[in-house]
Structures are given as C-alpha cells and as structure tokens.
Amino acid sequence: MAHNLIITGVGGQGTVLASQVVATAAVESGLLVAVGETFGASQRGGSVMSHVRVSRDRRYGPLIPRGRATIIVGFEPLETLRVLLNYGNPSTRVIMNLRPNYPPGVLSGADVYPEPQTLEEAVRSISAGVFAFNATEIAIRAGNPVAANMVMTGALAGSELLPITVPTYEKVIEELFTGPVRQLNLEAFRAGVRAVREGPPAEAARAPA
Amino acid sequence: MSILGVRLDEPGRSVLLTGNEAVARGALEAGIGYASSYPGSPSAEVLGVLAELAGERGFYAEWSVNEKVALEGAAAASFAGLRAICVMKADGLNVALDTLTALSESGTKAGLVVVVSDDPGGHSSVKEEDSRYLGKVAHLVILEPADPQEARDMTVAAFGLSEQLRAPVMLRCVTRVCHAGGNVVLGALPPGPAGRPHFGRQERYITFVAFHGLQEQRLAQARAIGENWPFNxxxxxxxxxxxxxxxxxxxxxxxxxxxxxxxxxxxxxxxxxxxxxxxxxxxxxxxxxxxxxxxxxxxxxxxxxxxxxxxxxxxxxxxxxxxxxxxxxxxxxxxxxxxxxxxxxxxxxxxxxxxGVPHETRSSDYGREARQLVKKMPDRELGFCAGCPHRASFWALKTAIALDGREAVVLGDIGCYTLGLTRSGYFLMQTVHAMGSGVGIADGLGKLGRFGFDQPVIALVGDSTFYHAAVPALINARYNRSRFLLVVLDNETTAMTGHQPHPGMGVTALGEKVPALSVEEVAGALGVPVTVHDPYDVRGTVEVVYRLLRQDGVRVLVLRRTCALVSARERKPRVYVDPERCVGDACGCHRFCSRVFGCPASIWDAARGRAKVDEAVCNGCGVCATLCPQGAIVVEEVG
Structure with a gap:
C-alpha cells in the first residue's frame, strides 16, 4: 500500500522544492519513494504537479494512476480542484491554500475565476476532508510570500497523514538550505505545522477578500 | 534530490536522487575524465551537477556551444584514454548526429557514453522525438533505464560496454526518468580519472565506408552480450x-x-x-x-x-x-x-x-457535485514570468510593427521567447522550428525581394541560441546579401533550462572567469551593424525597432536585460498601485496593465474597481509603471 501524494500549484510557487523536502524526509525515515515531476515550464505560470509515492516495501513508478491520490496538497485553489477531479476519490484528503493565482486568460478578461470559497466547497464535496487556509498570508507574515511552499509543507507535516515526523522534515530543511533562506523556510514550515494543529490565525483563516 | 546525495562517499547507502543526478553519480563512479553538454530539458541537470563536482573529483566539465561540439570534445577525451560523457536532449542529438554516426564507424577507445533525453508529451520541448530511431541509424547500442536506480546502474555499465565494443553507447532517458526521484543505492567512488591522457602516434579513428562491416560486427557482439545481460x-x-x-x-x-x-x-x-x-x-x-x-x-x-x-x-x-x-x-x-x-x-x-477483465478505479460520476458548483475551470496557459524582459521586448516589437505598417513577418526560435507565439507575446511569432532556424528562414525570406516580396522580416533569437546555431545563418545572410532584422533577446543567461552560462557571460561551467564574447563582437566581426538597447525602456525600444525596420541589409538589434528570475534574487523593488491615482475603468485604458500588457503580477481588485499588483508574483521590474497612462503605479526601492 502506497501513500500517493500530489503537490500541485502554479509554476514559480515552489512545488518542486516542497516535494523534494517531503521525499527526502521519507527516505530519511527509511521509506521507499518515487517522485514524478515536470519542471520544464515550471517558472512560466503553467499548472504544475509533483507526484510523491511513499511505500514501506515497494518501488512504484513516478506517476500516480487516475483516481488513486490519497493526499492532495494544493498551493492554489483552482489547481487543487483540477487535480482532485483527475486524481482524487471520495477518500482523498486535501490541504489547500486559498490564495488564488490568476491565469492569463482570466487577467485578459476571456475567463472568469471561480470564487475561492466555491472552490473550497467543491473540493469538500468530493473528498474525505479539507484543511483550507491562506498559506500565502502566513508566508507574508513570516517575511516572504515565496515561503508559502514551506507553510504548506508544514501543514502536511502537522496533519500527520504521512508516516514522517515533524523533526525529520525540519532536519531536511536545515540540510537543504543555508543562510537567511534556511531561517525563513524553518519559520514558515513551523507556522504551517501550527496552523494545522491549532487552527490558522484569524487573518489567514479565509480566502483573501 | 540534491547534489548532497550525488557527492556522498558512502557505498551501500540509499539516497534520494533524480534520474539526472543518478546519471551524474554513475559517471562519477565510472571515473570520468571529461563531461560536456549543451543545456536541454529534461537532462540539463546532469551536467549542472557534474560541473559543480568537477573540481573536487578532478575531472573536466563544460557547457559547450552546441551538441556537436560537445560530442567532438568528449570523443577526443575517449581517443586520449579518458572516459567521457556527453549529454543532450533529443533535439540536440539531431545537431550531433553527423558526428555520432561517424564515431560509431571510426570507433572509440575509453568509454564514451552519450546520454540522450527524450521528452514524451513535450513537457519542455517543441517535439517529442523518439531518439531510438536515430540511435539505430548510428548503429549504436541503446540502453533504457526505468528509474533513477537503473539510471545510475546503467550509466556505470555503459562505460564498460563502450570499452568492450570500442564504440559509443547511448543511454536513452525519458522525462519520467530524468525528472523522477527515487531511492538510489550508491556504489564506490574512485579516487579520480585513471592515467594520463595520450594519443598514440599509431592510433587511428577514421570514418570510412569500408568500416560499415565493423559496425555490424560490434552490434552482433552487443546482441550476444544482451542475451544474458541482467538489465534484460x-x-x-x-x-x-x-x-x-x-x-x-x-x-x-x-x-x-x-x-x-x-x-x-x-x-x-x-x-x-x-x-x-x-x-x-x-x-x-x-x-x-x-x-x-x-x-x-x-x-x-x-x-x-x-x-x-x-x-x-x-x-x-x-x-x-x-x-x-x-x-x-x-x-x-x-x-x-x-x-x-x-x-x-x-x-x-x-x-x-x-x-477481458473489467476495471473501474472510482465510480464514473465521481466529481459530479464539484462540477455542479464550479461549472467552468479556466485553463492555465503558459506565459512569460512577471518582470520578464521578453514581455517588454514583444510589446515594443508589436508597437513598432504596427507603426511601420508593412506587415512585418516575425520568425521565432527555441527558448523562453518561444512563448512569443502565445497571448503572452501578443501572438506575434509566426514560425518555430529548431535552434537557429528563425535566422535561416529570415535569411531565405530576405532574398525574395527580386520577386516583389516587400514585407520587413524580423528574426528573434535568444542569446544562448545565437551562439548555438545562429552564426552560420548570419554569415550566409551577409555573404548572399539578404535583408532582415535579427533581434537577439539577450537575457544574459540560458534561462529556459535553468540559467546555465554561455560564451557571452564571461564564466564557464567550472565557474572560471573568462573573457566574455558578446553578440555585438561576433556580429560586428561579420560586418553586420549592431545596435544594443534595454527593452525595459519600452518607448526607446519602439523607436529603435521602427528605425531599424526601415534600414536595408542585415542588421542586428541586441535587446539586453538580465532574466527577471536572476535579477529578482539580488534586488526586488516593491511595486504597487496608488489607488488614488488609478481611476479604474473610467481611465479608458481597458485595464492596460492586467488585460493588455498582461503581466501576471498585474491583477484587478474587483471590490475596489482598481488595478492591483500581486506581491506574491511581482518580480519588481517596474515596466508597468512606465506604461500606465495615469502614472498610477509606484516603484519603491526596498532595503
């Protein structure tokens, strides 16, 4: 039995680094891991997705079959729903950032972006549970909106959906990063853990107005 | 999935590596002396990792100007007795193919492994070429790993096989190997490349049709090995x-x-x-x-x-x-x-x-409730990053072409700026083929004046692509008296594949400082007039492009501004909209910043009916501030 995690978002949001932290922490925990990601267009505003498959005894391929994701961590509300519809099932657990990132078609006026609250409701209606909050707001308060990826990683760690301890993640973050980035990422990660355990701070509990 | 694991000298330890890192690790374990590549996704990270480790492991690594040159350098190392690895994407194999088909006939000495990455689905490529067909044309042994562990194992095995056959061996990795991550059990690292290179006076590596038979013999030998090879x-x-x-x-x-x-x-x-x-x-x-x-x-x-x-x-x-x-x-x-x-x-x-068995993972109406709530999900098309100098360049080109009014033809090429064919580049680009092809096509169109062809011709090429493949076409254009404007979109790096250095940057793969070879030096030496301008100065760029469009002969315009992702690491001013000065839809600009110019950081605050800058996306270029008709966008230096 594998844990099939998908981390999704928009190019530039740092999904690849988040999957690197999770996957490295899994290997450090003695687990077998397969990661599948595509980062050719990762900085250029497209939908991005990292598949992370964690198993005690089996080497899997890097791609999760349709309908077989067990956990989805969505850095962006629209992408969360998109991936859930493709890869989810009624037992899938979801952690989602409510801060939208608008596609070029929406900015040009050709498309309309759904209300983040509606997206959250839609995700809730077809999954086994959602933890939704404004991770970007927490990252801004930690010092940089870019660190939302570590807030989301913290939320995943704090949710204990994977057999990996919080200190293991922290050790990986300390090894992978240096200088001020390490400090920022650790703070953002811990804020994410707290958000799940104690509930998000009031200013990050809902989608931005 | 980091260089830490590739570097680790702990045989038997299981670490997380990507397929690209695993290939690099295999090359280290095989004791390579020479590594070369031109950056191409999905395999760009192989040489990226090797270059970082070359100093401490005592081998040579380079970003070559193109794949053919990269392969010839690696072959030279093999002739001189050093194991060599050469890495390219499938499109790069096309560039190197002439040399590769010759090498398999001339034979090689020390192990030469040619890593070719294919990109099924074209995640980061314009084609999804299956390079195995070309490997077969070149009479090569082709190995295909399934995951990072095999990528490491087969790389090590490929060097031995190459030496046994005295021919290059091709390792074909697809995106789902290159960019996959997985547990890799490490082998031992040798102290460094073995022996001093030497090219014996009696040694010969000659391509000659009489040696075709030798190629077939080598394949027969490989087939016999394959019958009992553990990877089959x-x-x-x-x-x-x-x-x-x-x-x-x-x-x-x-x-x-x-x-x-x-x-x-x-x-x-x-x-x-x-x-x-x-x-x-x-x-x-x-x-x-x-x-x-x-x-x-x-x-x-x-x-x-x-x-x-x-x-x-x-x-x-x-x-x-x-x-x-x-x-x-x-x-x-x-x-x-x-x-x-x-x-x-x-x-x-x-x-x-x-x-004849049924299969259903989940019920066929899964998602119905969600689809009822969200009727339409907007697509997310690719576009230039916030602050990308190419957006400014394309806006200036679009404006100058409209002012010129003679239906200028815009020819594209391979790089980030290929997105110029999308909304992000105002749909300007009319052709996309291969590295340097836009210049060759411009050269062709520019000679059709004798038939009455009178549209101005613009070829767009990136800086790295300029060195890779544009120079022969430029020489041809000058020699054969073509007429076009070559615009070099110079963002001072190879941005598309992850910011690798190139000859214009004054630094090598090993981090050594060398004299930079600028685009204007190369074009100037060819006798082609060159103008250099900063695309962030949009109005000035429009004037320069307009003026150059009206000139004759071959001319080059370098639009130079560092990639926004690189400059944002150093300095990122805060950009925001002054809600007092933005007058929203009353302006008559049709929401220029978000709808027309189309920077993804320029969004619309529906509640207040005003433009807004998304601080989570903005890279601080400030170009929007120079274009806003109300002067409502403020650029504030931070720190």
Missing part, C-alpha cells in the same frame, strides 16, 4: 498468456497495472534494458510461450516494429501469436496511440481489454 529481464509465470514487452518507465507502469488488475498469473513482463540491438534468442524464448504480446513503450512503436520483424522472421516458431500495442490502438494516452506520454492507466486499459 523477465518477470512473471513461465507460460504467460499475455507477454508485455516494455522498456524504461513503461516497465513500472506495466508492473503496477498487472498488480492493480490482479493478473499476475496470466501476464508476464519482458523488460528490455537494451533496446538496441535486440536480444533475439531471449525474446524468441518468451514469445514462443505466449499467445498475445503487448508493447508498452514511449513514444513511437520502436520495439513493436523491430520485434514485429523478428516475429515475422520466425513465424513458424512463435505461431500463433497476436501483436498488440500502438498499431492495434490498445496502448494509447489521452491523445491517442503513439502520441504523448503513456502511464499506468494506459496500460491498465490495454491489459483489461486483452485479458
């Missing part, structure tokens, strides 16, 4: 009803599909680690035992055709046997058979159909 393996019951023949990640997809469908007692999987030449006896042994064979591979039906021919030659032995795969349309991704990537689902569908 069979998994399943002794007498399977269905035999799956697969390679690369297809093996993992097939194994999972068999598991999901519970078909372990009816289906066997034959995995080809060596895709060419085929281990014929090994294949025939298993083909005889099955009544159906299913081919699972990316992208084209390479095994299907070659094994199909083998089957045809041995019909009596294998009869009855039905062949399924792409031609039968059983193995198909969402776009159809032989198009795009395959995955576990594609193999599940094929096997369920062949075995």
């Amino acid at each position: 393996a069979y998994l399943g019951p002794p007498e399977p009803e269905i035999l799956v023949i697969t390679a690369g990640p297809g093996f993992l997809y097939a194994r999972e599909a068999v598991e999901v469908l519970g078909l372990g007692d009816r289906v066997g999987i034959l995995k080809l680690g060596m895709s060419w030449p085929l281990p014929e006896k090994f294949l025939l042994r298993h083909l005889k035992s099955a009544s159906k064979v299913l081919f699972v591979e990316e992208v084209e039906p390479f095994h299907e055709e070659n094994v199909g021919y083998l089957v045809a030659c041995h019909l009596e032995e294998v009869h009855p046997l039905a062949i399924y795969g792409k031609k039968s349309r059983h193995v198909a991704g969402p776009q159809g058979p032989g198009l795009g990537e395959i995955d576990v689902d594609a193999v599940i569908r094929a096997l369920a159909a062949l075995a």
